[in-house]
Amino acid sequence: MAEANNTNERPVSRRNFLKNSGLVLGGLVVGGVAGSLLRRPETPAQPAAPPPATDYNQALMFFTPEQFKVVDAACERIFPEDELGPGAKALGAAYFIDHQLAGDWGFNAREYMQAPFYPGEITQGYQGRLKRREIFDIGIQEMNNYSNSTHGKRFYELPPEQQDAVLKAFETDEVKLTTISASTFFNLLRASTIEGVYADPLYGGNKNMDGWKMKNFPGNQMTYTQLIDKPEFVKMAPLSLRDHQH
């Protein structure tokens, strides 16, 4: 297993990369041949990292504090902390979900939400009139209700094994809900947890790119021409979209 020798490099800004590499972005030739003259960017030593700053992004746009506690606890069970590294909680997945629900995605803004609404076959996809933020409102409430009725506590007050049992009951539709199916909510929760773990940190999850680091995903790299046909696995420190913003 080889380490790519770029861990001490200054993050490569896109502008510099394009300048250094002489890449031409399509269009008509004015004269000469378009270059793909890739050169490695300059690599001065990186200054020592400053102490961690307050994360002003970790505040709620949509959830109530009570809702947040339920989601934060549920995300952690879906993607728990273990010997490999942080879980969804430390990665900020619940903040990610909160921020997503506050915007277009929570309102299903780019989806067809016109009436009439009819129940369809499973193969016809989601046909409900509820938007994602409404599904979360209902699902969170029902998780607490179910936890209370089966274990006498709110979801986030339960020990991990009982939290898993509640999630399992939702996943398998053992819990019967009237407006949505429990598994519809569970699947949405699971999918958005994974997004919160692995989306670019700009969205509030995947804190410090620690999700990517666990998975050896290098994030936002300009090029892999140096390794694409090499037999050995190459690990490298990830870069985020923030590294393009200067």
Added chain:
Amino acid sequence: MAKKLPKVDVVIVGVGWGGGIIASELTKQGLTVVGLERGKERKTEDYFMVHDELRYALRYELMQDLSKETITFRSKMNVRALPMRSYGSFLLGTGLGGAGVHWNGQTFRFLPYDFEIRSKTIERYGAKKIPEGMTIQDWGITYDQLEPYFDKFEKMAGIAGEENPLGGKRSSPYPIPPMRTTPSMQLFADAAKKKNLHPYILPSANLSQAYTNPDGVARAACQYCGFCERFGCEYGAKADPVVTVIPVAKKTGKFEIRTHSHVRRILHTGNKATGVLYTDVTTGEEFEQPADIVVMTSYVFNNTRILLMSKLGKPYDPATGKGVIGKNYAYQVMRGGAVGFFDDREFNNYAGAGSLGMCLDDYNGDNFDHSDLKFIHGANISVTQTGYRPIGTNKVPPGTPSWGKEFKAASIKYTNRFISVGAQGASMPFRQHFLDLDPTYKDAFGDPLIRITYDFVDQDRELAAFCADKCAEIVKEMGANEKLEINRKLGPYDITPYQSTHNTGGVIMGASPDTSAVNNYLQMWDAENVFVVGASSFAHNSGYNPTGTMGALSYRAAEGILKYRKSGGGMLV
């Protein structure tokens, strides 16, 4: 009342691959062309922040806004069609460059068998081989007739590749050498050769090296960055209309692009179109754009929908099998693959390019004997390395839970330790599979949505099971763990999981106006000055990505339009 604009030679509806190719070829010959594009302008600089999996791959940044327009779907005629409310099975492009921006760039030529599928199937196996209801027909053109146009498309786009040992004859080699070979591609090639199969490097529209095409367009080489399908290319290395044909058309000074211009009707009197009616979506204002020639260059669904709404051509009637607009809708069978897990080695799965891969056609088309098989045609089988991104890729061995500690450990362990060998199964048309206008659901203008009636049939199930076994044999030979994921079983067609944006048919080409909507120049039999360009013209779908064939047919249509213009009218065939 629509505002009437000055007449132009040609109006094209949708500026993607089809529209871009038509515009460049026609303006080079001095015609004035107006391109109406419902979406926004796009350029390479838009992709400054493109390495964003959430925004582009999960939130569909480049795709059609479904709140304004979608499709409806039902499995059969006695089921109520319901709208596709969110994305799943396929992804509809929009904006300048259309779906040609978010594609992977895998650029094949359909096989000689495809263009004469009915004749050749009967010739080899007898008419009984074609089951009741399967409406395959010859395309009204042969591979040899289409070959020069394939060549032209490949040189324009800069296709990197090596000759397919089992493909049609080529007049010249690919313009640039193939993409580089990754370890997983090499394993596939070695395994395939051991089985006496014929692997070759997948033909790619991601440039393997800097390239200047015959139009003088220069583009830089692919960087294998791993953000290709569903993304735009920040380098212009992936051929798309915006970095190839559109600038050529614009340079002539004869091409005017109007973005945010949503075409709703083709206007016509008798058997000739007079222009199109469109809405400026930024103001709501309606315009009539008169033109001598109307070219439909939208995606499959809107090519069909606009013809039906304009009452141009005879709508297909599944009860009688008569009529043509909406006929022979086909899709693809993407089930039928196998996934291997490797405990003893890791692959750089995060790196890749949209059309980086190794493939073979031993089980595609009629390259193998179907005498004892309950299906016709087949699939291109491949391993691709398109760049596995962390949200979308969480492959775990069969039996692993889908969340929790075990899932986390397995998904992290195997993210760089799995290889998927897949089959891109051909899709045959059937009498009961078609497109028409939905009676209930409307778009943002109050126009009916297009309705898809489609399901998988026994032909597809047999094909999927056959291909899955072949893929499993290869991935085993590649050295995978004992425990494979083998996807043999094909259920009903489900619109929710992503499968393939290779929808075809609806305005099919052919030799006769009784059975097809357009001739082999894609000229409408029922309206001589209307050309309908796109995969809507495919009479069935092959076991390949469609863009190469669609691009070749676009060049053929451009030639037809110029001929038509020169001769002053009449049918070209």
